[in-house]
Amino acid sequence: MRQTLLPLLSLLSSATLSTAVAVPSPTAAADSSTTQRPGGKVDYVIVGGGPAGFVVAEQLSRNPRVRVTLLEAGPDASQDPVINVPAYFIEVLPYLSLYDSQPDPNLGGLTPNLWQGKVLGGGSATNGMLYCRGSSSVFDEWARISGNPGLAWNSLLNDFRATSHYTFQPADYQQIVNTNGFGNGPLEVSRTSGLTGFDLPFATALQSTLGLKEQDFTDGTGIGYDLGLGTIRVSNRTRSYALNTFGYEMANRPNFRLIHNAMVQKIGFSGRTAQSVTYINTLNNQTSTLTANEVIVAGGAINTPKLLMLSGVGPRNQLTKFNIPVVADIPDVGANLYDHHYSAIEVEVTPNVETVWQWSVNATGVAEYQAEYARDRSGPLGWNNGDLYAGYRLPDSIFQGINSTYYTSLPKDRPNVFFEYSTAAFVQPAPNVSIVTAWSTVIQPEASGYLTLASANYEDAPLIYSNYYGSEADKAVIMNGYKQLRSVLQAAPLQSTIVREVFPGANVTTDAQIWQAIQQSAASFHHPVGTVALGKVLDANWRIKGLKGIRVVDSSAIPNLPTCHPQSDVYAVAHRAALDIIRADGVGQ
Numbered sequence: 001m002r003q004t005l006l007p008l009l010s011l012l013s014s015a016t017l018s019t020a021v022a023v024p025s026p027t028a029a030a031d032s033s034t035t036q037r038p039g040g041k042v043d044y045v046i047v048g049g050g051p052a053g054f055v056v057a058e059q060l061s062r063n064p065r066v067r068v069t070l071l072e073a074g075p076d077a078s079q080d081p082v083i084n085v086p087a088y089f090i091e092v093l094p095y096l097s098l099y100d101s102q103p104d105p106n107l108g109g110l111t112p113n114l115w116q117g118k119v120l121g122g123g124s125a126t127n128g129m130l131y132c133r134g135s136s137s138v139f140d141e142w143a144r145i146s147g148n149p150g151l152a153w154n155s156l157l158n159d160f161r162a163t164s165h166y167t168f169q170p171a172d173y174q175q176i177v178n179t180n181g182f183g184n185g186p187l188e189v190s191r192t193s194g195l196t197g198f199d200l201p202f203a204t205a206l207q208s209t210l211g212l213k214e215q216d217f218t219d220g221t222g223i224g225y226d227l228g229l230g231t232i233r234v235s236n237r238t239r240s241y242a243l244n245t246f247g248y249e250m251a252n253r254p255n256f257r258l259i260h261n262a263m264v265q266k267i268g269f270s271g272r273t274a275q276s277v278t279y280i281n282t283l284n285n286q287t288s289t290l291t292a293n294e295v296i297v298a299g300g301a302i303n304t305p306k307l308l309m310l311s312g313v314g315p316r317n318q319l320t321k322f323n324i325p326v327v328a329d330i331p332d333v334g335a336n337l338y339d340h341h342y343s344a345i346e347v348e349v350t351p352n353v354e355t356v357w358q359w360s361v362n363a364t365g366v367a368e369y370q371a372e373y374a375r376d377r378s379g380p381l382g383w384n385n386g387d388l389y390a391g392y393r394l395p396d397s398i399f400q401g402i403n404s405t406y407y408t409s410l411p412k413d414r415p416n417v418f419f420e421y422s423t424a425a426f427v428q429p430a431p432n433v434s435i436v437t438a439w440s441t442v443i444q445p446e447a448s449g450y451l452t453l454a455s456a457n458y459e460d461a462p463l464i465y466s467n468y469y470g471s472e473a474d475k476a477v478i479m480n481g482y483k484q485l486r487s488v489l490q491a492a493p494l495q496s497t498i499v500r501e502v503f504p505g506a507n508v509t510t511d512a513q514i515w516q517a518i519q520q521s522a523a524s525f526h527h528p529v530g531t532v533a534l535g536k537v538l539d540a541n542w543r544i545k546g547l548k549g550i551r552v553v554d555s556s557a558i559p560n561l562p563t564c565h566p567q568s569d570v571y572a573v574a575h576r577a578a579l580d581i582i583r584a585d586g587v588g589q
Contacts, residue, residue, distance in 0.1 A: 048298035050122020052554040052574035054242040059578035061256040074119035092126040095119035101466040124241035129230040134564035135222030137411035146534035159572035186245035197353035204493035222563040228387025237382030267311040274550035301528035301556040305334040322456040337449040340525035342441040343518040346503040355423035391415030417481035418443040440481035532556040
């Protein structure tokens with residue numbers, strides 16, 4: 001049976017990673033010790049050093065009288081080429097929590113992974129760096145669900161601007177970019193310095209087959225195709241991420257402390273008020289407790305509900321099962337799990353397409369591309385292995401006979417299927433040839449999953465029930481989207497680029513065979529949201545309802561999925577949350 005990976009985490013040889021990148025360390029204020037500062041108690045302790053945690057910490061610590069400590073379970077990898085060189089992001093395995101879904105009956109019992117970043121910078125240090133925002137109506141829906149008008153598109157646009165800036169990358173192709181959506185924020189966003197050879201034929205095929213037009217998915221648009229933007233610095237073609245942007249801003253602030261290799265075991269409560277966090281230094285196994293006026297949990301959509309349940313906040317029946325004292329019986333903690341699930345098609349391509357195989361396996365290519373990047377940061381090592389993505393709204397007719405109005409009632413600016421490609425082979429084992437993988441994604445699924453505890457041990461992974469393609473309508477979307485993508489790849493503009501379909505293969509023609517291919521190649525974008533959702537678990541000011549001294553600010557708070565990669569949204573939402581917290585707590589400068 002074939003297995004889908006994201007994408008080639010075992011392909012590259014150590015020789016491929018030899019490109020040296022001199023990157024200044026932003027962690028002058030970071031350490032892995034467990035000794036509190038004199039006075040002990042801090043104003044805010046933030047659990048989770050991903051984009052949300054860094055953004056909130058940076059905003060709060062602007063006031064020199066506010067003491068902020070940020071804890072991250074993973075290490076500082078700011079000098080590792082795997083983190084800094086864009087193309088090497090497929091080798092980030094050492095910096096991930098290796099979570100897997102439970103056997104999924106919708107996939108014939110397969111267990112796709114849902115790996116999450118475990119390193120300073122979190123997912124922003126390990127992701128594919130794509131930066132887009134998607135359909136504006138999604139944000140307006142978040143505002144209605146949460147009761148927080150600051151999350152509406154016209155408001156949140158200010159937070160997108162406050163967290164990012166756009167730098168023009170000279171290159172020999174044209175692209176639509178609406179720079180009005182960017183400001184002077186720390187995170188650098190740019191276009192790629194070169195195209196892979198697959199982008200333009202793929203774009204033309206999307207246009208001729210589906211009628212999609214080029215758009216900029218950072219301006220509130222979600223339907224069309226976009227040549228893509230990424231969080232990559234133009235000056236040296238290295239990753240721009242939470243640590244080396246917002247981390248730099250705080251590096252010399254005496255009221256801010258960053259502690260890595262700090263695995264939080266539990267949040268301590270007095271009654272229904274959070275008062276402390278207990279963590280273990282994973283380098284020396286020393287355990288410490290840090291007291292704070294406020295605990296802000298920013299561990300992401302998997303780790304945040306896990307930590308809350310370990311601390312007694314969650315569904316009573318799950319907590320008592322493991323003899324965890326119940327602080328608050330909140331059934332929606334761990335529920336409402338949404339993710340971007342996709343199924344893949346692999347094609348062999350001609351040598352003019354610059355693929356991962358060429359720069360990692362082909363001996364001539366390895367030497368050539370490493371020399372290019374070392375010389376002037378040019379070539380594929382400074383790219384993220386394919387940028388183009390597209391949103392498409394399937395016709396309402398595909399839902400005839402299905403007892404659901406979910407998709408047909410979505411606002412008209414939203415796609416229901418999302419197409420993308422990478423120059424890596426996702427479906428393993430793959431032949432030893434130059435491969436491109438394209439995939440179809442259910443971008444706003446109807447059905448949700450959930451997660452719960454496996455035990456009361458903080459070291460144990462949670463049990464994740466992803467529920468791939470979990471409704472009849474979701475199944476209709478992935479089936480029709482997969483067929484449409486196959487038609488795009490067979491269209492005339494790609495005939496001189498594609499040699500053959502490797503997976504599922506030309507002999508796969510019936511619906512039963514196609515459904516089996518969809519199941520076998522199903523995987524996650526690693527974009528989980530919603531497990532501690534605004535409107536359900538959280539109030540409009542990010543507090544857990546019924547509790548004091550604790551807030552949640554991260555992807556788990558986002559009530560449902562955006563129609564594009566959520567990286568930009570997490571930065572912006574965290575910025576909005578920080579402003580809300582500063583205003584509510586009266587801790588502005």
